[in-house]
Amino acid sequence: MRVLLVEDDRMIGETAHHALKDASYAVDWVRDGADALAALATQTYDVVLLDLGLPKKDGLEVLRSIRSKDNPVPVLVVTARDGLQDRIAGLDAGADDYVLKPFEMTELLARMRAVVRRKGGQAMPLLSNGSLTLDPATREVSTRDGTVRLSAREFSLLQALMVRPGAILSRAELEDRLYGWGEEVESNAVEFLIHALRKKLGNAAIKNVRGVGWMVLKGD
Numbered sequence: 614m615r616v617l618l619v620e621d622d623r624m625i626g627e628t629a630h631h632a633l634k635d636a637s638y639a640v641d642w643v644r645d646g647a648d649a650l651a652a653l654a655t656q657t658y659d660v661v662l663l664d665l666g667l668p669k670k671d672g673l674e675v676l677r678s679i680r681s682k683d684n685p686v687p688v689l690v691v692t693a694r695d696g697l698q699d700r701i702a703g704l705d706a707g708a709d710d711y712v713l714k715p716f717e718m719t720e721l722l723a724r725m726r727a728v729v730r731r732k733g734g735q736a737m738p739l740l741s742n743g744s745l746t747l748d749p750a751t752r753e754v755s756t757r758d759g760t761v762r763l764s765a766r767e768f769s770l771l772q773a774l775m776v777r778p779g780a781i782l783s784r785a786e787l788e789d790r791l792y793g794w795g796e797e798v799e800s801n802a803v804e805f806l807i808h809a810l811r812k813k814l815g816n817a818a819i820k821n822v823r824g825v826g827w828m829v830l831k832g833d
């Protein structure tokens with residue numbers, strides 16, 4: 614999952630950036646509204662975390678611009694505790710939910726999972742395909758043989774494939790879901806993760822399409 618973090622406050626931004634990376638998101642952090650729009654024009658995100666009080670273009674303008682382009686990306690607005698009008702304006706401009714500052718990271722992460730899920734047309738918290746069920750909250754995978762725990766990156770990779778069963782994702786597309794800006798992408802990282810996942814879940818869990826990429830087969 615790739616998240617765009619739009620936050621001009623350095624301390625809040627650093628805390629969120631760190632916690633999101635820990636929670637296995639690929640994170641791009643921008644500090645003003647103009648940079649947010651530039652990022653959204655060139656990159657596809659799974660969710661946007663949008664502060665409203667921003668330099669250059671405020672959060673509401675950014676949000677209206679996102680929706681005017683028919684971009685359906687889930688947007689979670691971050692507002693001050695006393696900013697009732699801001700919250701209402703944000704929801705009316707197309708935000709999916711909001712969090713109040715100062716926020717607990719655990720709540721922020723739970724709300725992010727919820728908006729991503731709802732946008733995917735999925736009300737249930739678990740992601741299932743065939744014999745595999747993925748729990749984004751605990752990063753656990755259930756198989757026919759029991760429960761397996763994955764590392765953050767293993768989880769991200771499997772999640773990217775399981776969101777679109779039957780679709781082939783190339784190395785570049787997978788790296789895109791795993792790494793934010795400025796993060797060094799180790800060569801063979803994707804192969805290494807696939808190898809680790811197959812070891813934990815069985816060789817059949819992820820199919821390689823030679824020269825194209827990887828997929829999970831659409832299960833019943």
Ligand code: CA
Pocket residue numbers: 620621622664665666667
């Ligand atoms: Ca701000």
